[in-house]
Amino acid sequence: MTASAAASGLNVAGFADKLRELMLAKIAADKLVLPPMPTTASRVMEMLDRGNPDTSRVTSVLESDPVMSLDILRIANSALYSPKVPIDSLNRAVSQIGQRNLRNVLTAAAARRIFNSRNPEVRDIFNKLWEHSVAVAIAARQIAVHAALEDKDVPYMAGLLHDVGKPVVGSHLLELERAVARSRSGRWLDTDTWMQLVDGLHRDVGLAIARKWKLPEAVCQAIEDCVEYDAADRKSSANAVRFANALAKREGVVAGEADIVQVNTVLMIGRSILGLEDEAIASMASAVHEAAAGLEA
C-alpha cells in the first residue's frame, strides 16, 4: 500500500476492485479510446494490401512523415531486425527489408509509440514492457523456424503485440485512479497492485487494438489464444507466443516479477508440444538477452 493510501485508511483491495469494475465497464461499452494506427503507416499498409507497390512510391509516402521515417529506421536497425550492416537510409530500409517485412516494421513502429510515456511514474515499466515484447517477438519467430511452423510472421507480430493492451490499460488506470481519488498527485495503488490490475484487464484491450489496426485475423487469434496451449494444434502461432512469453520471463526480460513455477510449467509443457530441443531453447534464450541488451544500448 502506498503512503497516500495508508494515510487515508483506504482499503486498497476495494479500491482496486472499483477500478477494475470501472475499466471493465469502459471496455464493455467500447468507451476506451484506443490508439489509432498512424496515418502514414495505414497508407503504406493499404499500398501493400493492393500488392507489390513500387518501392520509390512507398519511400515517398513514408518520407512525408519524418517521425515515422525515423521510427522505421530505428526499428529496422534494432534487435527486432538486426541487420548485419546498419541501414542508414529510408530507401535502403524499404528495399532491403522487403515488402513482407515492411508491414511488420510499420506495425512495430506503431506499437512502439504506445509504449512511450512521458509519465515518469510508468515510463520505466512501459519501457520494460516493450523490451519484453521485442524479446517475445524474436523468440516466437525463432520457435517458428525451429519447430517448422507454417508462418513465422504471425507468431512474430503476435509476440510483439501480445502485451500491447498493457500500456493502454495502465494509462487509463492512472487516470481513473486520479479521478476516483480526486487527487492529481500521489499514487494510491502500489506498483504491484497496479500491475496485477493491468495483467487482468489488458488482453481484451490488446485484441481490440489489433483489430482496430486491421491486423491479419491470424495475428489477432494468436494474441487471443496465447493464454493456454492448444494441444490439438501443436504448431500454432499462439503456442509459439505462449512459450516465447514464458522464456522471456524466465530470462528476466519482463516488467515486474514473474511466477517462476508457472513459468517453468509453461516451458516444460511447451517444449514437448512444440518439439523443441534444449539446444534450440538455449539459443533462443541468448537471443532474448541480446534483444534486451540491444534495446538498452
Add this chain to the structure above:
Amino acid sequence: MKKVLTVDDARAVRMMISKALKDLQIELFEAEDGQVGLQKVGECEPDLILLDVTMPVMDGPTMLKELRATGNQTPVILLTAESGSTIIGPMLSAGAVFDYVIKPFKADALRSKVVAALDGQVSEAAVTAPTGAATARTGPLGGNGVPAAGKAFVDVLVIDDMDNVSRKLRSMLPDRISFNSSIDRRTAMNLCRERVYRAVVIDLEIPDVDSVDLLRDLRILQPTAAFVALVMRSVDNPEEEARVKGFDSYLVKPFRPEQVEEFVGNYFESLDLLQVVGNIMEPSAPSDPDQATESYYRRLSQLMTDGLDSMAAACHEDVILDLANLPPSAKMQKMLVKLRTKSSELGIDLCVVGSDEVSSLLKQLVETAEINVYPSRAEAQAASGA
C-alpha cells in the same frame, strides 16, 4: 538393471511405451491407475515413473501427492494429453517431476527423456544416420558449442535452384569435404534442422525466394555456420552485395578454381593447419605439394602471426617454428620475413627447424639471415633451453 513403472489406464499407450523403450536395457512394470501404481512402487521400487494425469480410480496428481507424502522422491515423467498449466503446475510443485511428454508422443522423444532421467545409465540403441547423407558423419558439437545429440555433421550445404551449380561445386571440392545440396527453401530448412553444417552457400537469385530472409532463418538453425553468398560474375561489386545482405563471404559463379580453393582454405583447413604446443608452432604438411599455394601461405602466415601474439602474452621468450614438413620455397621465405619482423616487435627470439635447403633459403635475405635453423626439434629445444 534400471526399473521403469508406467502408470496409464490405456493399455494401448502402455504397449506403445513398451515398444518405444524396448531397445533400452530396462525392466518395465505397468499399472492401470494411480492406486495400482502406488502398490507397484512399493513392490518394484522403480527408478523412474511414467505417469498419466487423467485416470479412473486414482488420477496422476493424487498418486503423485500420496507418493511424495510418503517421502518417496522417485523421478517422474508426466506422459499425458493434458496441457493445462493449472493441472500440470501443481504436479510440478509436488517435486521431482523430471519432465513432461505430450501424447501422442514420438518414440524417440520419449526414449531420450527416459535415458536423460536415468542419468544416461541405460544403453540406448545407435542413432540412425539420416538418409541421403552418404558423406555425413556424426559431429561432436552443435550450435553454441553444445552437443547436438545425434545430428549429422556435414561440411557444406549448397542452396541453388539449378542442380548443376551444386554438381559443379562438388566436383571442384576435395573428396574429404562432405556435401549436401538443395534446390528449394523447404528442403534446405529441413536439412538445417536435422544436421550441423560448417558452411552454407546460398544463391542470391533463387526464384520466389528472398535470400536475405532465408539467410536470417538459417542463421537461427545454424548459429555456428559460415554463410556464403553465390553471386553472378556480372554483379559489379559482389563483396559489397554479399556484405550488405548479411553474408560472411561470397563465391562468384561460374566458379573459379582459385576462389573455390580459398573457400576451402578459409572454412576447412584453418582449424587443422597449425599445431601449437608450448612455444612450438608446427604447420600441417599440405597433403598435395600443389596445395602449398599463395592462399595456403597467406592463411598459415596469419595463424602464425596470431600465434606469436599468444606466445608473447604467455611470456615465452623464444619460439620454435618447426617447418620440417614444408618444402622450401619463395613463399616460405616471404612468410618468414613477416614473422621475423613480428617477433622482433614482440621481443621474441625466433628459430626454425628445417633442412639445409631451408637454411640456405633464409641466408639469402637480410631480414631472415640471422634466424637460426636446426635440423631437428630436439636440437632447437636444447639450444633455446626449453
